[in-house]
Amino acid sequence: MNKTFKRTLITSALPYANGPVHIGHLAGVYVPADIYARYLRLKGEEVLFVGGSDEHGVPVTIRAKKEGCTPQDVVDRYHGIIKQSFADFGISFDVYSRTTSKTHHQFAADFFRKLYDEGKFVEQVSEQYYDEEEHQFLTDRNIRGECPRCHAQDAYGDQCEKCGATLSPEELINPYNADTGHPLVKKQTKHWYLPLDQYQPWLEQWILNEHKEWRPNVYGQCKSWLDGGLKPRAVTRDLAWGIPVPVEGAEGKVLYVWFDAPIGYISNTKELCDAQPERWGTWQKWWQDPESRLIHFIGKDNIVFHCIVFPSMLKAHGQYNLPDNVPSNEFLNLEGNKISTSKNYAVWLNEYLEELPNRQDELRYVLTANAPETKDNDFTWDDFQARCNNELVAVYGNFVNRALQLTQKYYEGRVPECGTLSETDRQTLDEFSDVKARLESLLDQFKFRDAQKEAMNLARIGNKYIADEEPWKVIKTDPERVKTIIYISLQLTANLAIAFEPFLPFSSARLRQMLSMDEFAWGQLGRTDLLPAGKQLAKPSLLFSKIEDDTIAFQKQKLADTIKANEAANAKAEPQKPYVTFDDFQRLDLRVGTILECERVPKMKKLLKFLIDDGLERRTIVSGIAQYYEPEQLKGRQVVFIANLPPREFKNGLVSQGMILSAENYDGSLAVTTVEHEVKAGSMVC
DSSP states (O other), rough: OOOOOEEEEEEEOOBTSSSBBBBBHHHIIIHHHHHHHHHHHHOOOOOEEEEEEEEOHHHHHHHHHHHTSSSHHHHHHHHHHHHHHHHTTTTTOOOETTTHHHHHHHHHHHHHHHHHHHTTTEEEEEEEEEETTTTEOOOOGEEEEEEEOOOTEEESSBBBBTOOOOGGGGSSEEEETTTTTBEEEEEEEEEEEEEGGGGHHHHHIIIITOOOOOHHHHHHHHHHHHHOOOOOOOOOESSSSSOOOSTTTTEEEEEOOOHHHHHHHHHHHHHHHHOOOOOOOHHHHHHHTTEEEEEEEEEEGGIIIIIIIIIHHHHHHSSOOSSBBBOOOEEETTTTTTBTTTTTTTTTHHHHHHSSOHHHHHHHEEEEEHHOOOEEEEOOHHHHHHHIIIIIIIIIIHHHHHHHHHHHHTTTTTHHHOOOOOOHHHHHHHHHTHHHHHHHHHHHHTOOOHHHHHHHHHHHHHHHHHHHHHHHHHTTTHHHHHHHHHHHHHHHHHHHHHHHTOOOOOHHHHHHHTOOOOOOOOTTOOOSSSSTTTBBBBOOOOOOOOHHHHHHHHHHHHHHHHHHHHHHOOOOOEEEEEEHHHHHHHTSOOOEEEEEEEEETTTTEEEEEEEEEOSSSSSEHHHHHHHHTTTTHHHTTTEESSSOOOOHHHOTSOOSSSEEEEEEOOTTTTEEEOSSOOOOOBBOOO
């Protein structure tokens, strides 16, 4: 659509406040939304960027039960972590609030009540599973039972994790409460539904005919849902945590989180506008004025809610603008595997900020370069290091550093006069003269990955120019020529500070400080007089520094440890071996020995050699546990060993006179079997 708007309202999907934000969230939603908001502000447009935490729903209650606290405790903690992480990472929200705020509770309740009073909902009574002892209806995830396909005994009401089958609670055999183990019964309950089927003809016209410019993944998913036929969707549920349904007789029911969460965009806007009306005006200006444009940034798992469900809610209300575009991204994988919050397999933003301090732009750059705009993409730490070192450091940073250091060296930090332009100079200036138009074309189409590539191409032009012209050599024979080379290099550098501002705000701010650029605007991009001759520049410093191998090794090891821990957690004990007689057991001479000495065996990495006091004499035992213990950890400890095994001779001549017992964990690690209370060496185990 080609309509011109006065202002733009940008929303980004509300993250669940039951855990921190990870790089998948950043690449899919928050970095592209921030790039667009910064771009519009730089152009001087009126823009409002809204965010907030989604704090209701079952995931929060599950986390609370797991941690033994209240849902409010959970959302208070994670809302704080998420909000601070976004701020530290430079996500430039104008407001970041939450759905547990008083403003939101009242606004969402009023929104529901208006639709209820106008008869926009349909009322249905259905049978759902109920725990009679706990007096509560259960969500799908709180129900377990026997899987009808593989007959696993602990399948969830929505999925069997053993065979992967998608299920409904009604399919489970002998369902029970996952928390209490109580058997469940069916009980009637009343809920209200949004009749999406009534909005289908309008949605088909609005999306399929009027918004063919939407991304193919968004348009395609919407068409698939519409082709399949829409059905009424419940807007209330039986749950203790959430916004109470504001209707008499609805005790114990709350607004379904999918209904209450998107209303948070509006209530958060209201919260900001009520607090700063002189700056932002009324919230209605942003949500109901036809000259305001609404853009939703989301991941692909939220397409149906933002393109079909939420617009239907707004249409039912009758007074709201509809989204002009919904630039949804696909998913970002991590080292070839899916990111999993439940399995802790992710790069968490708060941890990244602690472990790689002052490297926000490096992550922003790589996530944008690998943005999953048209298909799922993969983040790897090796690629992160390569892009940072080979592009940010070796291209962009190298050019900027050369230009500024030479200015400092030759002209005491002042911009030199530009002399007569050579053919090379003109060609270089021509190459970046239309950078503004190229970037705008891509950014206006939400092609942020290609736009950042264009900005980096500008740095490549500068890097090639200064490398080819070699002013450090020319200064010896033609110092006047060097003034022109440095002048052009500095103009390119100033352009880079503007071009990269939406993508890399931290380094752009540092660069503008070095260039003493107090004022800058998008409209200046492409000009060759941004830094006038004679302007005094600040002392330069490196814009980027290399990512070292040990930093990457640490991050890769963290992921490897997580995978190993998950494998151990999901592993099951080995089946019981065949029965043995008591006489067979009696034949083993199990004793307690005290470790007198312990040392590694040269040239044999897995072996430790023990000198053990067995109560009768001293004996040597060799054990393959060197990778799990340091020798000094075991000296003086009492262990259980088999005393009556025949001596075993190793290739190096070492003889082992018994076997120390160890327990093998699911992940293959070994732990020596010790005794809880000290006993006499040689004591029998029986």
